[in-house]
Amino acid sequence: MGSLDSYLPILILFVLALAFAGLSIFASKLLAPKRPTSAKEAPYECGIVPTEGPPQRFPVRFYLIAMIFVIFDIEIIFLFPWAVVYNELGRFGLVEIVVFAAAVFFSFLYLLANGALDWGPVKRIRPVTAAAQRTTSSTVRRVGAGSGEAA
């Protein structure tokens, strides 16, 4: 059971963190005065009173960036083992990792050329035909506007 001892500090830290979080919530409930007004209960948005709810669907661009991030992020997984044994692999390892990085870089070039990383107004190298009925009012749904619920 010797190996368990080394985890003891982590366990203590875990318990402490839980206790602190629980105590804080409990203390603020106990001590803070509660005088709610309608202004206080409104969602906070830079001090400006919100006139309508936030759009339920985000622009596709957010998802695109997230997906691109995931792909490039996970490629790092191959760099870690390489970095650990870098010295032993020598020139062979260097060449292989450069080839690997180059392959990833080419796809990055492709992304850049397709404007996947551009914010702001969309400018594309290739013309994209969009359906005519796609407007901001048809693709961005406002809270309370539709009866159906997005899954």
Added chain:
Amino acid sequence: MIGSAHLAGVVGARLVAASGITIPHIDYTAILPELILLGGMLLLLAAAALSPRPLPTEAYATATVGLATASLVTSLVLWRDVTDRGPLTTVAHSIDVDGFALFFLVTISCILVVAPMLGAGYLRRERISGPEYYVLALISGSGAMFMASANDLVLVFLGLEILSIPLYVLAGLDHRREASGEAAMKYFVLGAFSSAIFVYGIALTYGATGSTNLAEIGAFLARNVVTSDGVLIGGLGLLLVGFAFKVAAVPFHMWTPDVYQGAPTPATGFMAAMAKAGGFAALLRVFVSTFPSLRSSWQPVVFVLAALTLLVGAVVAVVQSDVKRMLSYSSINHAGFVLLGLQAATARGVAGSLYYVFTYGLVVLGSFAVVSLVGGSGEDRHDLARFRGLGRRQPVIATAFAVLLLAQAGAPFTTGFFAKLYVVEAAAAAHSYLLAAIAMGSAAIAAFFYLRVVFLMFSDAGAAAPAGEGATARAVEAARPAGIEPAGAAGGSWVPEPSGAVATMVAPVTRSAAADARSVSSGVVALDVSGEPPVATSPWILAGLGICVAVTVVFGVWPQPLVEFAHQATLLF
């Protein structure tokens, strides 16, 4: 869960060594075909990204054909090398370039030579620009090549994914069409499901045998008599399920018709050819060469799979009225024939399967190319009726399609005949008489729907057309005074029941005219079709189609070289 008795026996192949890393020797010439495809793909991508103006789709097609030809030549050079000096093993024994692998490398290269030709015309017609189709095809091809030459289950998995992921995207390439996106999603969900099953199968096999390397697994099984090891049998079963999904064997075929129908038609042809080439390459290698000692466990399962695949594919195809869907079911039927060779598990069976995969690849590419031509722009008209009288309107294309369909049916003087002959013969030689009988029965059923299309194309609709038009016109004229909507007469199937005194008087006329129209319904359809835009061919598609038909006929009349090739390939296995 794990029997500790055999665990102890296998430790030692690759111990966790604290000191020193042996750098694997990589023979780059042995994997040159794959490297050409992947390197060329990257250059194509870079060229597309860096060129100031969008390049025409034909430029990408030319580059892809060039790359595929280079890979074909390299494979043939490697083939000569391997026949002279024996198989090459490289990258720490995880890649085995033997005759078997090279046969598939040649097959895959041939598919890659033809596919861009058939795709170029389609992409131009549908106004899909960009290098994506070609880049994805190249990646997919390299994945199939890795599957064929993989000697390690992890590499088989990687190859499977490199093959499949581009195919998911290819299915959804035409993202303006809703059906295409839906096909991509269905393919993706079921493909990912099958990959997960496959990986779990690898994990269990690894646990039971102590290695993912096929040679080491084979050695382990030779050393140890495994009679009832749940983990190994479970792993093997999961591997089989994963492969069965990929090659669309019944009952794991549910995705096939939908995906094949929804995907852009050239992508469908490519998918059918490539996924079957890669899938069967790995399936045959893993099961026949690595697990022969467990044959008594997997052979009955493959028997059932093959029988179901043969029958369901043929029977369901008969009732399809959509040609694209019919061809998807027929591709399931073909998978059953290839499984026949696996079930036999003899050198003869494997050679038959190899031959079948090669011939099927080119035949299916060509068939779907014709479907894409006849379907017209927008890709939503794949009705059987569209093919009526094609022989008159487009004699060249109709003849090509007839040859390809006859090859699929297994008619003599086409490659399809020998392909079916060899696998059935192998099954009979392996005493699977029942399966051989089922195969021949399903071939007879399948011949019905292939020949139906051929007869439709060459039925003398041309001669009947004027009369038919006249009849329809009479029916329309007769219906009009009575205020009857003549929609049914034009369809040739349904006439609205007239009402009222005037209508009753006209009714007999309408009925007889409609019957007249129905009796020469070919003419009605010809009238229907004449309103559609004509079949727009392009030199690219004609060239691709020409290659498919030429190979089908030449090796059908003179099969010796290809048979010899397949036979040699199994010897160096």
Added chain:
Amino acid sequence: MSVHASWYLTLAALLFTIGAVGLLVRRNVLVMFMCIELMLNAANLTFVTFARALNDIGGQVAVFFVLVVAAAEVVVGLGIIVAIFRRKVGATADDAHLLKG
């Protein structure tokens, strides 16, 4: 402290089954993706357990590849989903019913 390998394998088998059943019964495409991830991670757990039991590094290396492939797969899947459901509300597999017969 050591837990016997069979516990890990049982857990992995359970996770795999949950993933497989979830994929077949759930209708939300994103949940279906999660189920696929669950299945792949169950395979990873099996790999690591066997690698530990066999004292062989091969299983751990396999996990690397499975992880990367899973990420690539999910990104492609999400791309397809985004492409389809840009014009629709909600991501339900039953909405995609154009192809049948």
